[in-house]
Amino acid sequence: MASKKLGVLNRAKRYFTPGQRLLLYKSQVRPHMEYCSHLWAGAPAYQLGPLDSVQRRAVRIVDDPILTSDIEPLSLRRDVASLCVLYRLYNGLCSEELFEMVPTATFYHRTARHRQGIHAHTLQPKWSRTVRYQRNFLPRTIRLWNELPAEVFPQDYSMGSFKRGVNRFLKGRQRACDAPGVAGVHRLR
Known part of the structure; x- marks a missing residue:
């Protein structure tokens, strides 16, 4: 169409x-x-x-x-849309059935260096051995969600500020990936 x-x-x-x-x-x-x-x-x-x-x-x-x-590239727009839907689900602005599907935020003690980048809203994805399941909405978006910096999450629910922060972060990551000579930047696709 x-x-x-x-x-x-x-x-x-x-x-x-x-x-x-x-x-x-x-x-x-x-x-x-x-x-x-x-x-x-x-x-x-x-x-x-x-x-x-x-x-x-x-x-x-x-x-x-x-x-x-x-x-904006369509992939960026899809990622932002997915994260905004998960943000609504995470904050309970959905039906009870959908809210129950979202895993609860896991509290991690920051005792190791690799835990320093973890924010308070980190979600634990369900483990799966198939790529097909990992590409579904929740597992894929939870991986993206966990990569977001803590500054993206507003203190109170605010879809506008969350969306602006996500857009800024993903655009910066995309520019870093597109820059010549940059190697090893994690990409989901």
Whole structure:
């Protein structure tokens, strides 16, 4: 569906300015690629690749490097959406059945050096030996959650400040991974 809508935008692009084309992409095409993205964000790369190719086509259609430099990668948007859903679940803003699925925060005594980076909201994921289960929403998002720094978590529930902090952290990590010469930076995919 997103590809079809992008095709329509491509055929009508001469009637719109680059800014209008970008707005149409963000409002009419991208939502189709992000619907329930937290559930399928852990899909294999070959299944997520077509979505990334639609976004690359959109960048070519907008045809303005200044405007398109601010388009966030879909993988970043999926990770932020997943973490925001887990934040709501963690704080109990969901049904009782969903809240019971989230593991409780584990208290770790910081007696070892490797425990120094652990924040108070660290969750213990369920162990699994299959990659398929590890790519599901909860295990995958809990791994991301545990990598977040403590500064990301606000004192009181505030989705806006949590989302800004997560976005800032993940963008910084992404820039570090994209920088030439940086090796050994942990990536989930």
